[in-house]
Amino acid sequence: NELKESGIVDPNKIKVVRVNLPNIDPKKKFLLGVVETIVSILLFFGLSGYIKWVNYNNLYYFLLLEMIFIVGEIILKKAIDLLMPKFAVYSLGAFTIIASIISFVIALLVAPNVSINSTFSLIMFFIIFLITRAFIKTLIINRLFMRPRKNKPVL
Numbered sequence: 407n408e409l410k411e412s413g414i415v416d417p418n419k420i421k422v423v424r425v426n427l428p429n430i431d432p433k434k435k436f437l438l439g440v441v442e443t444i445v446s447i448l449l450f451f452g453l454s455g456y457i458k459w460v461n462y463n464n465l466y467y468f469l470l471l472e473m474i475f476i477v478g479e480i481i482l483k484k485a486i487d488l489l490m491p492k493f494a495v496y497s498l499g500a501f502t503i504i505a506s507i508i509s510f511v512i513a514l515l516v517a518p519n520v521s522i523n524s525t526f527s528l529i530m531f532f533i534i535f536l537i538t539r540a541f542i543k544t545l546i547i548n549r550l551f552m553r554p555r556k557n558k559p560v561l
Contacts, residue, residue, distance in 0.1 A: 434550055437550070438546065438547065438550060439480075441546055442539075442543055442546070443476060443480070445539060445542050445543070445546070446476050446479075446539060447472065447476065449535060449538055449539055449542070450472050450475070450476070450535065451472065453531055453534060453535055453538070454468070454531070457527055457530060457531045457534070458523055458527060459522065459523055459524070459527040459528045459530075459531040460520055460521065460522055460523060460528075461520070461521045461522075461523060462519060462520050462521075463519045464519070467517060467518060467519045467520050468520065470517055470518070471513050471514070471517035471520050472513075474509075474512070474513040474516055474517055475509050475510055475512075475513035476509075478508075478509030478512055478513060479505055479506055479509040479510075481509075482505035482508060482509055483501075483502055483505045486501050486505060503536065506536060507532075510532060
């Protein structure tokens, strides 16, 4: 409507594209959320064994850092989905990276008795974590939602 009113563009050449998002079964959506949370917990803990990016006095403090990050990330993603659904669609899911960064920073600031070893190892850990988690999530989504069709034999 704005383009038509401005007179810059010919109204006959304007095309509207609608994106119909797939209707996902709530059970599968919940299952995906649970699996994604479990993968995040295991990956966070596992990568921290290979990349020494943080010092902590007790394992409890590290687990607290991990839970603050994961819960904060889930809350931020859901808030963006509910409050700004157009932004979520327009960004094609890129807002999840912003939510991850914000929740990671908040977790590092809030978690007690946790200190960062080096900035480089922190950044490397976070990049490897995000890429690996996205790859595993893609594999899981393909396995759960994209089942191949069985071809019926033609008689």
